Amino acid sequence: MKTVLQVQNMEKYYGNKGNVTKAVDGISFDVEKGEYIGIMGASGSGKTTLLNCISTIDRVTSGHIFIDGMDVTKLKGKHLSKFRREQLGFIFQDFNLLDTLTAYENIALALTIMKTPAKEIDERVKSIAEKLMITKELSKYPYQLSGGQKQRVASARAMVTDPSLILADEPTGALDSKSARMLLDSMETMNAELHATILMVTHDAFTASYCKRILFIKDGKIFNELVRGRDSRKEFFDRIIEVVTLLGGDSTNVF
Structure with a gap:
């Protein structure tokens, strides 16, 4: 199996000599x-x-981060921008869609910047839209979409360039429970059918139960790791709650 991401002895400090916070x-x-x-x-x-x-x-x-064999800690300027644009996909809590563009245009934008031929752009946008069940929304502007539809458009935008790694930051944080479940089902499809590699930060145990593996971070270090294996999502959820309890609370006020 190919290793997409390697994080090696990564440290991140904030502050000065008199008051240093070791975040990682x-x-x-x-x-x-x-x-x-x-x-x-x-x-x-x-x-x-x-x-x-x-x-x-x-x-x-200090430390190193390799994505697809490239040490991204050494990239700067236009080389870093190019790598980020071509190799990483982003799904944010607040969608980050451009209000003046349709859903189709939001999804296609990265491919346009990469000077992808128009026919290929059209094929790729329509293909990912079909998989995420937003084909009927492609001609609409963000203000015409529900929160769940916006987030699936954002997911399609993240996937359309076929990035090495998709990074999701609290993707269900601004969604109601129904929209959150639809988005998580879509991300599960992206992972299972499109073989997308996804790294997701979440505070929510239900959202985390869709993952195949979870890293729990405490005081800047890995505190525990869970692998779903053959567990059902409900069984995995219960195991997640057990770790949450070890950390001193429940899924609604600890994470």
């Missing part, structure tokens, strides 16, 4: 192609900092 403290882990990984942890545990460094939005203090 020597974390190492690998993600194989086609894995669906969740990252959970209390507020301030370092999970968002970890995601920001992997996504190249923030820079590490």
Whole structure:
């Protein structure tokens, strides 16, 4: 199996010599192609900092992050921008769709920037829209879409370039329960049928139960790891809650 992501002894500090906060403290882990990984942890545990460094939005203090064999901690300027555009897909809590573009145009934008031929753009946008069940929404503008539809458009935008890694930051955080379930079903389809490699930060045990493996972060370090294996989603959810309890609370107020 191909290793898509390697995090090697990553550390991230904030502050100065007199007041240093170690947000991420020597974390190492690998993600194989086609894995669906969740990252959970209390507020301030370092999970968002970890995601920001992997996504190249923030820079590490020390250690290395390899994505598809490329050490992204060494990339700068236009090389970093090109890598981020071509190799990473992003799904944000607040959608980040452009209001002046239709759903179709939002999804196609990255391919347009990459100078993909128009016929190929059309084929790829329509193909991913069909898989995520948003074909009827392609001509609509964001203000005409529900929260769940917006997030599936955002998911299609993340997938359409066929990135090495999709990074999702609290993707269900702004959705009602029905829309959240539809999005999670769509992400499960992306993972199972399109072999998308997904790394998702979430505070919610139900959302995390869709993952195949979960890393729990505490005080900047990996506290525990769960692998779903042959468990049903309900069985995996129950195991997640057990770890949440070990961390000192429940899924609604710890994560």
